[in-house]
Amino acid sequence: MASDLNTILKKYLANLGKNEEAAVELTRSIKSWVVQNGEIIKERIESQIDETAVRMGFAKSSEIENLNARIAELENRLKGVSAVKKDSTSKPKKPVTKKSATSKKVTKSSKASAAIKSTKKKVSK
Numbered sequence: 001m002a003s004d005l006n007t008i009l010k011k012y013l014a015n016l017g018k019n020e021e022a023a024v025e026l027t028r029s030i031k032s033w034v035v036q037n038g039e040i041i042k043e044r045i046e047s048q049i050d051e052t053a054v055r056m057g058f059a060k061s062s063e064i065e066n067l068n069a070r071i072a073e074l075e076n077r078l079k080g081v082s083a084v085k086k087d088s089t090s091k092p093k094k095p096v097t098k099k100s101a102t103s104k105k106v107t108k109s110s111k112a113s114a115a116i117k118s119t120k121k122k123v124s125k
Contacts, residue, residue, distance in 0.1 A: 004033055008026065008030055008033060011029075
């Protein structure tokens with residue numbers, strides 16, 4: 001890369017005083033060299049960025065777009081499946097009757113009689 005530039009510059013310096021056509025040719029050579037090496041540098045930078053992003057665990061925008069498309073597809077499938085289930089399970093449901101349990105009322109007198117019985121047992125022993 002740098003050696004190509006050196007040869008172009010050496011050629012330019014050698015032809016500097018000769019004629020105008022040589023200067024035009026040299027300018028074209030330099031322009032093509034810059035374009036070619038610019039693309040190479042761009043590719044290297046992009047590959048370094050991609051490698052670093054993968055190493056750090058980042059997702060590329062193309063991967064995110066693919067995942068979003070996949071999510072949309074799965075959501076559409078899920079909607080289709082749930083619509084089919086609703087049609088097949090839409091039978092009328094029987095009302096649930098709740099039986100009330102009879103509860104025993106606890107009054108002061110029942111508490112007192114229970115306390116008396118427990119003390120009688122303790123005294124009799």
